[in-house]
Amino acid sequence: MRKESKVDLVNDLTTKFKENNIFYLLDASGLTVAQVNAFREKCFKRDVEYKVVKNTFIKKALEDQEGDFSEIIDGDVLKGFSGLLFAGQSPSGPAKVLKEFRKDNDSDHPSLKAASIESDFFIGDEHLDSLSKLKGKEEIIGDIVALLQSPAKNIISLLKSSENKISGVVKALGNKQE
Numbered sequence: 001m002r003k004e005s006k007v008d009l010v011n012d013l014t015t016k017f018k019e020n021n022i023f024y025l026l027d028a029s030g031l032t033v034a035q036v037n038a039f040r041e042k043c044f045k046r047d048v049e050y051k052v053v054k055n056t057f058i059k060k061a062l063e064d065q066e067g068d069f070s071e072i073i074d075g076d077v078l079k080g081f082s083g084l085l086f087a088g089q090s091p092s093g094p095a096k097v098l099k100e101f102r103k104d105n106d107s108d109h110p111s112l113k114a115a116s117i118e119s120d121f122f123i124g125d126e127h128l129d130s131l132s133k134l135k136g137k138e139e140i141i142g143d144i145v146a147l148l149q150s151p152a153k154n155i156i157s158l159l160k161s162s163e164n165k166i167s168g169v170v171k172a173l174g175n176k177q178e
Helices: 003-019 033-045 055-063 093-105 125-132 137-161 166-177
Strands: 022-027 049-052 083-086 111-117 120-123
Touching: 003 055, 022 093, 033 049, 033 093, 083 093, 093 111, 093 125, 111 125, 120 125
Parallel strands: none
Antiparallel strands: 022 083, 022 111, 049 083, 111 120
């Protein structure tokens, strides 16, 4: 690979890290070509981007970021075979793809080396279960809206059930407090 191509690759990767504040680092060593292709297909179906990049390029791209990525750069994370997963806004998307692929293949590979979600780091494969249960921004907003709507829905249902009579509402609220 020519030097210009390497510089372009690092620049592209730097931009990718800046645009995506959620990424996962995997160790997919030991997978066959057919398994890697199946994994790529699962990623594509779930809008998760999978790239295999040399560790030195990942390190240089992370060094150009504004945040502190020393846990990933200085540790054992960037050793051996490394693959990157980018998921856009879904923090659990890559973890779900990874768990599904492992279940389908009855394997513990690819393994999670590290994940960075909103500048929080999760080092090691033991975090995969908790990462797969994370909710995305839209899901959290939906939960909050549902919680805010529930008191109003309760009052409306009380009004409808008591045939719009104030005495019925007062009686229902009084019974509810007892």
